[in-house]
Amino acid sequence: MRTPRIYTDSPLAEGTAAALDDNAAHHVGRVLRMQPGQQLRLFNGDGNDYTATILSAGKKQVEIEVAGQTPNTTESPLDIVLGQSLSKGDRMDYAVQKAVEMGVTRIVPLNTEHCDVKLKGDWEDKRLRHWQSVAISAAEQCGRARVPEIAPVMALNEWFDHTESCDLRLVLHHRTEQSLGSMNRPARIALMIGPEGGLSADEISAAESAGFLPVALGPRVLRTETAPVAAIALCQWLWGDIGG
Structure with missing residues (x-):
């Protein structure tokens, strides 16, 4: 049986016992139905992976003993903040999942003019969770050391302010001839992705006025859930840890 890899926000240290947080305990105890004596691989975002043995597994609490600690070197040196316009159902899930697999650092859902989703109050909180x-x-599956944060939904003016510290800010726009390969190596990137209906001319103009550079990924128009995967992959190839 493959040893499950589980994220927990509990503190972990080699040679100590710990109780998993509620979400991790639910996954281990109720979903996987693991038993005392079985092995786990754990990570909590501190840059390490931990091997652990289950000491007790109840319906609401799982206690483990940490046997070993290994540095996790899967994080990219390139810091990518993704601004992803809201979209319905599986399209947004796909964009989040694949962006995490490709090494994005943070994901910011964006409320744009042509979005087909409007979130408010409790429904917004539920979708963010x-x-x-x-x-x-996605981080558990792909072996990442850290889980990217999903930020609260932002309007474009908030997004522009949020990304001021990035040394390269890009808005994907198929009606431009500028390519990623023509740009200097950055350390921190902000990527702005439009919704299924595309960004409006006013939104693109506002982004450019805020310091975003329009960039095209090729001659074809990509769907809103495909664009971030393609863009992040190219950025990682050019400046991150994929191209070597």
Whole structure:
């Protein structure tokens, strides 16, 4: 049986016992139905992976003993903040999942003019928790050391302010001839992705006025859930840890 890899926000240290947080305990105890004596691989975002043995597994609490600690070197040196316009159902889930797999640092859902989703109040909180769960599952599966944060939904003016510290800010726009390969190596990137209906001319103009550079990924128009995967992969190839 493959040893499950689980994220927990509990403190972990080699040679100590710990109780998993509620979400991790639910996954281990109720979903996987693991038993005392079985092995786990754990990570909590501190840059290490931990081997652990289950000491007790109840319906609400799982206690483990940490046997070993190994540095996790899967994080990219390139810091990518993704601004992803809101989209319905599986499209947003797909964008979050694949962006995490490709090494994005943070994901910011954006409320743009042509979005087909409008979130408010409790429904927004529920979707943010869901997307964070998607990010956790993706990080567990792909072996990442850290789970990217899903930020609260932002309007474009908030997004522009949020990304001021990035040394390269890009808005994907198929009606431009500028390519990623023509740009200097950055350390921190902000990527802005439009919704299924595309960004409006006013939104693109506002982004450019805020310091975003329009960039095209090729001659074809990509769907909103495909664009971030393609863009992040190219950025990682050019400046991150994929191209070597």
